Amino acid sequence: MEGIPDIEPFRKRRAEIDELMAVPDFFSDQRRATELSREHTWTGNLIELYERLEQAESDLAGNRELISDAEADEELKELAELELEELEHKREKLRNELLVAMLPPDPSDSRNTIVEIRAGAGGDEASLFASVLWRMYHRYADIKGWKIEPMGANETEAGGFREVSFLVTGEDVYKDLKYESGVHRVQRVPTTEASGRIHTSTATVAVLPEAEEVDIEIRPDDLEITVARASGPGGQGVNTTDSAVQIIHKPSGLIVKCADERSQLKNKLKAMTVLRSRLLERKQREEQEKYAAHRRNQVGTGDRSERIRTYNFPQSRLTDHRIGLSLQSLPQIVEGELEELVIALRQADNEARLKAMMEANKQAQ
Template sequence: MDMKPYIERFRRRLAELETALADPVVATQPARLQELAREYARLKELVTTGDQYLRVEEELQRNRDLLEAEPPQSELAPLIREEIARCESDLARLTRELQRGLLPPDPADHRNIVMEIRAGAGGQEAALFAADLYRMYTRYAEARGWKVEPIDASPSDLGGFKEVIFLVSGSDVYQRLKYESGVHRVQRVPVTEAQGRIHTSTCTVAVLPEAEEVDVEIKPEELEITVSRASGPGGQGVNTTDSAVQILHKPTGLIVRCADERSQQKNKAKALRVLRARLLEAKRAEEAARYAAQRRAQVGTGERNERIRTYNFPQNRVTDHRIDLTLYNLGAILDGDLDPVIEPLMAHDLTRRLEEWTRNQPA
């Protein structure tokens, strides 16, 4: 695909946005200003990528011309071939980035997320695996400079989690982690297994884009808020005051609990963030079901045969079943090196969306 016409289109749109952002009327419309500023930042990045694309394309052509002019046995020929390979790799990467810019962005991609991990089939072993997943996502977030804030957790007897809920905030969090929603399956010998047999257990992961107040209107009369004493470890203050907050959303029956902070007000604010995210996701799912019947539900029942990914310890293998991706670096992935899994998922999603976009273009 020749990207030059699209790079010029990005430039024209960027100039239009610069004019719009300088309009005094727009400055008096905060929502419109934020929307334009977000698009401007995206287009500016695409134009920068476009400039890089054009430079690399010229460099590639120069090297190809040099190679053609060199004698086959020239000492320079291998070096030129290395440069050609590097340019081709860079050009492919830049092309993908520009192609992504052709597609309408998911408005939720820039948002923070609420992540919920729940033990599924497998009892104590599933709860231990939930703790492994929580650690994996926490380490990945730390490596990317994101912030993780615990919301609520239900520990199991052996140090795992029956359920753990937390916020992740930073740059483009949902864009990268939205592919983690679904059933994660683990195959290993549990610590509770005396005979050395391999067991299969599951956890469900839900990734919810955090809602903004304008997305979901929550009326005070729709909420039933109760407070209680926090339980579990936490030291002085957490277990001696009524700081835990539980919110019931009466119209939907959704219940959210937060007991992580010592302050009742902070727990209430966090719980409301989770509630908004769940209500937004329900709204998004309802709209998606109306217009796209093929959309899959985020998580299933947690049964072993419903899985997006398998973590096989005996073979040091991680398999993502959606794109038939198999990697033999289980330890690194569980330590938070998730990009080798996430990047192919993003590329696969981009290819699918580009094909759909191309089909819908006028002939």
């Protein structure tokens, strides 16, 4: 069909997976079995959509042929003309669904996710804004039915966060949160501002798909692990044992600290989880950069230096600069109602990926 990539490679891949799944020890490697089962479902859905589109094209062609047939019954022609608009709408709908479905799914979409928020420019106001983002994501997780596990926090005397991190677990967590990576800017009047002047502050958000041990190999010799006594603002939350853990990954220079738990072992396990996820993110980013020239228009999903969004409290407006979207519902958004924004970002990303796929398809022909 014109404008639709060839379906045969997908049919061939589906047949290959059928053979792999028929092997007796298929489920001995649980992770591989899960990935292949997911791909099996994806290719099956693709083929079904393609066949439904083929049928819609056939029905549409049949109606047009009937309408143009001089010898056809007039009553049947009228019925065919009445159905024409509905069939055209059905075909376009199936066509769009098929094109989106043909986009390869991000293998990380179904992963649990580590979110790291850090105060940027703006002093205490930046740390307070970091706490606003922290609360916003917690509320969104509640709405989605996800669970949150604290990974670490560095609080300020003003009641905000210099930095805070947490693990989000649930269905398709990374799929929805991956567009949050970047610089978030806030414009509002701080509570300490007597003149009512609007201040601008920033916070950075990093969204990391949770890595498993099989994703990233970390040699013990590459790690420098130290422990220290945990501390908290105003003397609160201070441990009386050396439970805080810092891990330096010498090859990359990455430093991870965790003091959230009172157990040194638990802090070490959490720190290793964060380290693996940061290394996985770096590896994925390096791979993505290889193809950056082909995807310049794609919605950014990983650059922490990119200013992605402005939260304008005086005007109750949120603006996402990547897709030029402004929403006059900031109070609801900071209460966790992010779905409209997430859908818009995903749609823009899909459109950019579709455009790149169609261009690549044309060049291949």
